[in-house]
Amino acid sequence: MGTSAGDSMDVVESGRRAAERSDASAGSETRSATFRIWRGTATDGRFEAYTTGVSEGMVVLDAIHQIQAESAGDLAVRWNCKAGKCGSCSAEVNGRPRLMCMTRLNELDLSEPVTVEPMKAFPLVRDLVTDVSWNFEAKKRIAKFSPRAPDAADGTWRMQQSDVDRVQEFRKCIECFLCQDVCHVLRDHGKHDSFVGPRFLTYVAALEMHPLDTVNRTGELKEAHGIGYCNITKCCTKVCPESIAITDNAIIPLKERVVDEHYDPLTALVRLFRRKPQ
Amino acid sequence: MVEYETHSHDVLVVGAGGAGLRAAIEAAASGARVGLVCKSLLGKAHTVMAEGGIAAALANVDERDNWSVHFADTMRGGQYMNNWRMAELHAKEAPDRVRELEAWGAVFDRTPDGRILQRNFGGHKYPRLAHVGDRTGLEMIRTLQDYAIHLGIDVHMECTVIALLKDGERVAGAMAYDRERGRFRVFDAKAVVIATGGIGRAFHITSNSWEYSGDGQSLAYRAGAALQDMEFVQFHPTGMVWPPSVRGILVTEGVRGEGGILVNREGRRFMFDDIPENYRSQTADNEEEGWRYVQGDKNARRPPELLTRDHVARCIMREVREGRGSPHGGVFLDISWIKSKMSDSSGHIRKKLPSMYHQFKQLADIDITSEPMEVGPTTHYVMGGIRVDGDTQMSTVPGLFAAGEAAAGLHGANRLGGNSLSDLVVFGKRAGEHAARFAAEQSSSSLPADAIDRTAREALEPFDRASKGASTEGPYQVQHTLQETMQELVGIVRREDEMVRALDCLASLRNRTARIAVTGNREYNPGWHTALDLSNLLTVAEAVTRSAIERRESRGGHFRADYPEKDTGYAGFNILVSRDTDGSMRISREPVPAMRDDLRQIIEENK
Ligand code: SF4
Ligand code: SF4
Ligand code: FES
Numbered sequence: 001m002g003t004s005a006g007d008s009m010d011v012v013e014s015g016r017r018a019a020e021r022s023d024a025s026a027g028s029e030t031r032s033a034t035f036r037i038w039r040g041t042a043t044d045g046r047f048e049a050y051t052t053g054v055s056e057g058m059v060v061l062d063a064i065h066q067i068q069a070e071s072a073g074d075l076a077v078r079w080n081c082k083a084g085k086c087g088s089c090s091a092e093v094n095g096r097p098r099l100m101c102m103t104r105l106n107e108l109d110l111s112e113p114v115t116v117e118p119m120k121a122f123p124l125v126r127d128l129v130t131d132v133s134w135n136f137e138a139k140k141r142i143a144k145f146s147p148r149a150p151d152a153a154d155g156t157w158r159m160q161q162s163d164v165d166r167v168q169e170f171r172k173c174i175e176c177f178l179c180q181d182v183c184h185v186l187r188d189h190g191k192h193d194s195f196v197g198p199r200f201l202t203y204v205a206a207l208e209m210h211p212l213d214t215v216n217r218t219g220e221l222k223e224a225h226g227i228g229y230c231n232i233t234k235c236c237t238k239v240c241p242e243s244i245a246i247t248d249n250a251i252i253p254l255k256e257r258v259v260d261e262h263y264d265p266l267t268a269l270v271r272l273f274r275r276k277p278q
Numbered sequence: 279m280v281e282y283e284t285h286s287h288d289v290l291v292v293g294a295g296g297a298g299l300r301a302a303i304e305a306a307a308s309g310a311r312v313g314l315v316c317k318s319l320l321g322k323a324h325t326v327m328a329e330g331g332i333a334a335a336l337a338n339v340d341e342r343d344n345w346s347v348h349f350a351d352t353m354r355g356g357q358y359m360n361n362w363r364m365a366e367l368h369a370k371e372a373p374d375r376v377r378e379l380e381a382w383g384a385v386f387d388r389t390p391d392g393r394i395l396q397r398n399f400g401g402h403k404y405p406r407l408a409h410v411g412d413r414t415g416l417e418m419i420r421t422l423q424d425y426a427i428h429l430g431i432d433v434h435m436e437c438t439v440i441a442l443l444k445d446g447e448r449v450a451g452a453m454a455y456d457r458e459r460g461r462f463r464v465f466d467a468k469a470v471v472i473a474t475g476g477i478g479r480a481f482h483i484t485s486n487s488w489e490y491s492g493d494g495q496s497l498a499y500r501a502g503a504a505l506q507d508m509e510f511v512q513f514h515p516t517g518m519v520w521p522p523s524v525r526g527i528l529v530t531e532g533v534r535g536e537g538g539i540l541v542n543r544e545g546r547r548f549m550f551d552d553i554p555e556n557y558r559s560q561t562a563d564n565e566e567e568g569w570r571y572v573q574g575d576k577n578a579r580r581p582p583e584l585l586t587r588d589h590v591a592r593c594i595m596r597e598v599r600e601g602r603g604s605p606h607g608g609v610f611l612d613i614s615w616i617k618s619k620m621s622d623s624s625g626h627i628r629k630k631l632p633s634m635y636h637q638f639k640q641l642a643d644i645d646i647t648s649e650p651m652e653v654g655p656t657t658h659y660v661m662g663g664i665r666v667d668g669d670t671q672m673s674t675v676p677g678l679f680a681a682g683e684a685a686a687g688l689h690g691a692n693r694l695g696g697n698s699l700s701d702l703v704v705f706g707k708r709a710g711e712h713a714a715r716f717a718a719e720q721s722s723s724s725l726p727a728d729a730i731d732r733t734a735r736e737a738l739e740p741f742d743r744a745s746k747g748a749s750t751e752g753p754y755q756v757q758h759t760l761q762e763t764m765q766e767l768v769g770i771v772r773r774e775d776e777m778v779r780a781l782d783c784l785a786s787l788r789n790r791t792a793r794i795a796v797t798g799n800r801e802y803n804p805g806w807h808t809a810l811d812l813s814n815l816l817t818v819a820e821a822v823t824r825s826a827i828e829r830r831e832s833r834g835g836h837f838r839a840d841y842p843e844k845d846t847g848y849a850g851f852n853i854l855v856s857r858d859t860d861g862s863m864r865i866s867r868e869p870v871p872a873m874r875d876d877l878r879q880i881i882e883e884n885k
Contacts, residue, residue: 008539008541008547009545011539011541011545011610011614012543014614014648015604015612015649015650015652018643018650019520019604019605020605055522055523056521056522056523057520057521057522057524057642059641062523068805069752069755073754073797073798073803073804074796074797074803074805074806076804077804078318079487079488080318080488081324081326081487082487083327083527083528083641084633084636085327086318086322086487088318088319088322104641125801126801126802131458136319136320136435139424144424144425145382145424145425147381147383155377156377156380158391158392158393159385159392160392161387161388164385164388167385168385168387168410171385171410171417172413173420174326207383210383213383
């Protein structure tokens with residue numbers, strides 16, 4: 001019962017075109033590129049240059065692995081999925097916080113050395129690996145999910161898709177901590193003791209907007225999680241590989257909730273501005 | 279002599295993906311002191327890669343579904359090599375495990391009346407996969423992780439177990455090193471649960487990360503436990519094939535569940551060409567019926583793209599081998615064609631398959647809403663693993679339990695998509711519960727000082743060799759050769775002569791491994807970690823190869839070009855692998871236990 005519809009030939013045609021275009025964009029001739037990679041610890045480290053071959057479709061993480069196999073067996077790097085799903089391979093590529101596994105070499109200028117260095121907002125372990133354990137501790141301090149009692153006849157709950165869309169957006173987070181890395185409150189001011197950072201404000205937002213949750217976290221947001229430190233620079237949103245609208249959809253609504261219960265001058269101002277008729 | 283930290287737990291769980299987390303939660307809930315060891319950071323395990331969904335007969339979308347249909351589907355998909363008791367428990371308990379995830383905060387996609395939505399998947403008769411777009415695994419692991427952190431479990435992140443420790447016959451703990459400083463840790467435990475996942479790194483083209491080096495299977499084997507069904511390796515039909523650097527990355531079966539079709543370079547939808555006999559009555563014989571099925575028409579039969587993974591992978595291989603493949607040696611998978619069927623197809627695809635959209639856009643410059651993808655088979659999953667008791671998940675070694683991909687039994691010769699996530703929570707829970715119960719019955723044990731010493735010395739040898747400057751080599755090259763060998767000689771299509779050659783290669787790789795030297799020091803040194811993982815990879819590679827030689831027929835994930843047919847003579851036993859007293863690998867045949875009558879009847883009724 002095979003079929004060979006005219007439609008399917010369109011598939012082949014567009015597939016062939018896509019393959020050709022992909023070949024072209026991948027750049028089929030083999031070249032080489034130089035990477036300046038941070039080696040060592042925070043107190044005893046320096047950039048070292050490595051040159052390695054560049055082949056089709058390579059990402060920064062591939063280059064790192066190649067360098068490991070060729071000339072730097074002990075180059076420390078964290079990775080798992082190599083598909084932008086686990087959030088392990090965060091680093092700064094040419095000064096920009098990125099997932100190394102999702103940064104293609106053809107988006108970089110390879111005529112200059114490519115700089116790869118560890119995230120700055122966390123203590124360095126070695127080479128490209130930082131100690132991100134603070135994030136796991138910060139999460140523990142957030143009041144956990146506590147659902148209301150099941151209220152549907154079958155002992156579960158009913159939730160409409162439209163009521164969970166926003167929460168699902170926040171739950172896309174892969175915990176890469178790039179937003180934490182770029183937030184000046186943590187990166188420049190080191191307020192790790194009093195501010196949980198954009199990742200965990202998003203986490204609180206997901207809990208607060210969860211249709212089943214019963215806890216009110218506005219008190220802890222203001223006190224323990226330091227939401228007032230955020231001055232809405234939106235740097236976090238810009239680097240999020242999952243394109244979560246961290247500031248607009250999570251932080252600002254949370255600030256508004258806090259301001260309803262506890263006065264916060266900056267948010268009051270933002271709110272006034274947002275409410276102005278266009 | 280050797281320096282190490284000691285940690286004491288009632289239950290030690292090794293591995294923190296879905297199965298390990300669920301086991302730890304259950305053991306902690308019953309009052310046990312639990313240690314949870316993760317090879318990576320918490321929440322990064324391979325479970326995050328699961329895309330399509332979690333199979334459970336909730337009957338939210340099709341009220342005809344129930345546990346017995348799910349049971350029959352799982353057994354049919356596994357070619358009846360499954361541990362039927364596990365298949366029964368799995369089908370019965372999966373719905374409760376899914377509802378429990380919701381109660382712990384998971385947010386699944388919804389039906390119009392506000393219940394958990396379910397989607398179609400290969401080999402499942404009814405829409406059965408609860409899902410969150412195409413990132414269900416992430417939702418599951420995050421839910422379990424966020425629940426577990428409030429239970430007082432001791433989490434040891436970036437810590438790799440290198441040996442199990444025994445006190446006489448029973449397990450008494452484990453030895454590990456931490457990545458950050460490279461120091462040893464000894465865990466004293468009354469029960470150990472292995473939940474370390476699979477062996478995908480033994481192959482070159484794989485969807486698995488560096489962690490999946492068969493640690494759990496190899497640790498259990500060295501501790502005297504039996505492995506089972508190791509010849510059954512699943513090659514997922516749709517991995518990315520282009521560009522080369524992303525080769526093997528998974529393309530979810532959800533694409534086909536949403537209506538994606540497979541087409542060869544001649545424009546032929548080749549999956550209609552070969553529909554296996556035992557699926558013919560359930561499979562559409564024309565395109566129009568297939569489309570109605572994915573649109574939810576309950577009277578339509580599923581399109582052939584949704585046949586089981588082993589079959590789809592072989593059909594793709596056939597097209598490529600016979601010269602009908604796509605430009606880069608795969609075939610086309612097209613979801614964009616649905617634009618002829620619906621107005622906002624682009625928005626629909628992005629909503630249903632967001633991470634696939636993203637993945638192709640970013641890594642291959644392909645817009646899947648308007649162009650087809652190129653796909654081909656990739657090593658994805660091992661059905662085999664540690665042999666366990668169906669009810670308790672205890673291995674053949676007292677006190678040693680296993681759950682999830684590391685354990686064998688549930689999936690038989692081929693796993694259905696969606697049955698993995700449900701496996702993790704159903705049997706993770708059972709393993710945690712029974713491990714805690716076992717632990718409560720034990721008096722404290724003593725740890726074998728000599729074994730600890732020897733393990734530490736062996737682990738540090740690669741550094742010593744570097745300083746002695748004898749003839750040595752680096753770990754990455756040896757690992758690469760191993761992966762190429764397995765891919766070439768023990769891959770999707772197998773032959774006796776090639777596999778015998780593979781055994782020779784593995785023996786010489788073992789010699790080379792004994793000469794590996796690593797540079798640098800013990801702190802976060804991936805070269806050293808790769809060297810240590812190699813011995814596990816070699817063990818599982820040998821187990822797969824020897825089991826595959828022993829099964830002289832084709833069944834499920836195991837395809838023999840020299841014995842291309844199923845042979846009923848081989849239907850009656852599982853192949854076991856165990857360590858002989860002289861240290862060599864022993865292969866034996868274990869009869870499949872006769873199925874209970876009521877279950878046999880369910881299978882008859884669902885034929
Ligand atoms: S918007 Fe707030 S949280 Fe985000 S980077 Fe700026 S200060 Fe930090
Ligand atoms: S919110 Fe975005 S940037 Fe921040 S941790 Fe999550 S995925 Fe990463
Ligand atoms: S390796 Fe998983 S996000 Fe990069």
